[in-house]
Amino acid sequence: MTPDDILAARTLALELGAWASAETRSHRVVSVSTKANPADLVTELDRSIELRVRDVVLDRFPGHAFVGEEFGGTAIGGRPTWYLDPVDGTTNLANGLPWTAFSLALAIDDRPLIGVIADPWHDAIFDAIAGQGARRDGDTLTIRSGASLRGGVVGSELAGHLTWPGMSDLSQRLTDAYCTLRVMGSGTLTLLGPAAGRGSGAIIHRFSPIDHLAATLIAHEAGATVLDHTGRPTLFPAEGGILVAAPDIAAELFELWTGAEAASLHGLPIG
Template identity: 30%
Template sequence: MSVVELGRFMDDLADASGRAILPFFRAQFGLDDKAHGGAPFDPVTEADRAAEVVMRRMIRDAFPGHGLLGEEFGSERLDADCVWVLDPIDGTRAFIAGLPTWGTLIGLRKGQTAVRGMMHQPFLAERFFGDGRSAKLRNAAGERALRTRRCADLASALLCTTDPRLFAAGEEAERFQSVQARVRLARYGTDCYAYCMLAAGQVDLVVEAGLKPYDIVALIPIVEGAGGIVTSWDGGPATEGGRIVAAGDPRLHEAALRRLSS
């Protein structure tokens, strides 16, 4: 499959998942809590499951030799050279609240490298996509290239994180607070949108912890394609999730790492 055909296939996945999800948005639907043993609320909806089912079916039909890793239905053939990494609704808490700061994450990993990614927000008809070398946004206004903005230091930065309460009490929370205390502005509840806004030059820094591969793989090629950097807190690869820091400017990334890894 050519690069163009692969792009079209990812668009098809986005179209199909969007059709599965939108009837549930701002409507009444089934809701379960995946958390156990007093863990924080971890919701999953009928929409999550419906979207992942349809994407898995399409991938199996088109690429029977590829692997699959999804939030709702686990993994298949993770030893394959190419593995699709799916999160049907990243930002389920926003989804169930009727807020449009959620998206469908469609990532493709080759070996241990995230090579292509898309974040689709069907309610707003926005698609952010990238391949690590370039990144674009497609919406009602057309298609445009994405580029991160320059921001050399924490004091000038706009920081996003999904929820500061998700950092483990103790050292992890303290390291995050050491960064947050020094930025110009911090915003919460952004989920996958934070990374896309970073790629679009609206946000400078994203710091999170406790991520799974399906939370981040699709976003790495978008951020990197727009000129940004995504790593773990110790500066290593981000594809396995965990503690993640993304920045639009290498100087800002270095400044954040000094506080997150100390």
Template identity: 35%
Template sequence: MASPDELLALARDVAREAADLVTERRRHGVEVADTKSSPTDVVTEVDHAAEELIRKRLLEARPGDGFVGEEGAADTSASGITWVVDPIDGTVNFVYGIPQYAVSIAARRGDEVVAGVVVDVVKGECFTATRGGGAHLDGRPVQVRGVVPLAQRLVFTGFSYERDTRVAQAAAVRELLGRVRDVRRLGSAALDLCYLACGRADAYVEEGLHDWDLAAGGLILEEAGGRVGEATGAGGKRCIVAAPAGGFDEFMTAVEDCGFLAS
């Protein structure tokens, strides 16, 4: 049975190769290939090419493993390991040339994520973690920021591609703005979670995440001393709430009070 460190080493090599592919393809221009949940939820041919590369590399190295990718690739696991992959987290940023998008790969044993890597395609930063092994940025250990009063917390968030959910989220953010230092929307959930893990923010809340958005970044955050929780959001979808463990409960209360969650 492969160890988490062995799974991470494979994931890291494949994520970097996929990031190189995304970078090279971006130089030649980008066109939207299709839409998914709404007209604003786009996918490009580069998303498909990166996912195909990742799936091929992982299953060549470990042919009995399962695979779940954002762009639809799926294989059932015979080994107990399933790879959960977002080939480009932040596709809209990628389309517009906004330098905030990442490759995210996680290894899940049963229901537990045991290794994860998020590579910032533009900056080249590589965030990694194994279950029980801590979180790292380019090989250096990272930790969440110390807990500060709610009014001094910088919060990351994101918005759904579906109009009704987005409107509900906007109303909740309006309420939250009066209680915290400020709110940022950067456009990549995986990087938001990693930035929180290394102290670049104090909290995170977003409705509508899928497993591939959360798997690697969530593990990295937990291993850096963060806590990740979920509930049903105001729009009826899965809402992820995250913060340093010591400040999680206070932030969750604020999230509830501001209307992020279903009543």
């Protein structure tokens, strides 16, 4: 993609994020159904936003691929591919909890180019272009220095409605470090957290570009450390989980995460 193409794609993504944010705030949920299990919810808003975004994006960029939370799609090697979660945090939305996000990213293979996240409940839009920094409503985002686990907050998310292997152990290890674990119900907002000034770190047990790619790009461009489950710096892990953290605590948090997962794998007592 040319620089002009990337700027045009960012402009379009910002417009769609603003539209989706307004739709989410004004929408009254009237229909909730389930997908994989009774805790895996979807609403008419998830579907209507995704259909609109697909239509608009592919009309503007007909040669691109598109992968969405509700209607699927396939990434195509070497071709620009969009990844969308129209409402990340649908369970929150369906239960009246104002903590959801719209997440839209553009990548070629494992190289993210653009990320846009709309936070309807704070009327905020976050975005980044690779190599050009991150912004909240047009203002530059920068990770604050001096972060500490002690007295801090780290976010994570359940595996659907279940705890993931090592999650309980991680919670105990953070407790021992006088750090609080928060599980808020939106992986997008959890990974965005350190860049947005909401906590100092985040761990997601399994990366999905639909839910998480926009957030990892924005966090990275704001100065966060982003690591996969092996400790390799990457914004698009091929498998496993992902960690986003303020650089001051990244190594310490990574050690707690991998220690918790190892303990779980070997059946060791929590803590």
